Amino acid sequence: MGAATRIMLVDDHEIVRAGFKRLLDSSEDFTVIAEASTGEEAYQQxxxxxxxxxxxxxxxxxxxxxxxxxxxxxxxxPDARVLVLTVQECEPYPSRVMQAGALGYLTKRCAPEELLEAVRQVSQGSEFVAASIREGMNSKEPTKLSQLTKRELQIFTQLASGQSAAQIAETMFISQKTVHAHRANILAKLGLTKTTDLIHLAIRHGIIEA
Structure with a gap:
């Protein structure tokens, strides 16, 4: 038997990481060697x-x-093997992630066996995308969110999660004025009038939980 696949878990919720760590460590094929709670920490780790x-x-x-x-x-x-495990199921999130170079995309609602198989496939350099996600990616019908640029999609996600303009400005190292400008563009592109409409849209698309 070969050496166990060495895994780094990245999630800002410690209890979520603990659950996935327990699952992965229960298999002799895998061992979790590192954890991170932010993108920056993941990069350093x-x-x-x-x-x-x-x-x-x-x-x-x-x-x-x-x-x-x-x-x-x-x-x-360039050979890094990344599997995204998230709540966000709708386009354009999966397409943007795969374009960024990830090899896999699963939702957190997946069965434990599917996660283990996804890690196994990705560790071998193969793509693994959940069937329901792949169906959405192959759809010819663009979603409203597909109109958003990468930066707008990032700010949309943070606004939908309840972060204020001040919080977003601080974490993204931009001015509040810039955040408000992006927010206005996002609302216009999505045909919405206020942030609460944006939150409701995110809930309907399963981007955040109600």
């Missing part, structure tokens, strides 16, 4: 530990979270 697979959430403070972390990790290691 990756350089230090060089895991075989990164299992990463998307929505993490500060800044842009998982998407930026994937791009930064792939910039220093």
């Amino acid at each position: 990756y350089q230090r530990c060089q895991p075989d697979v990164v299992v990463m959430d998307l929505s993490m403070p500060p800044g842009a979270g998982g998407l930026d972390a994937i791009q930064r990790i792939r910039a220093i290691d």
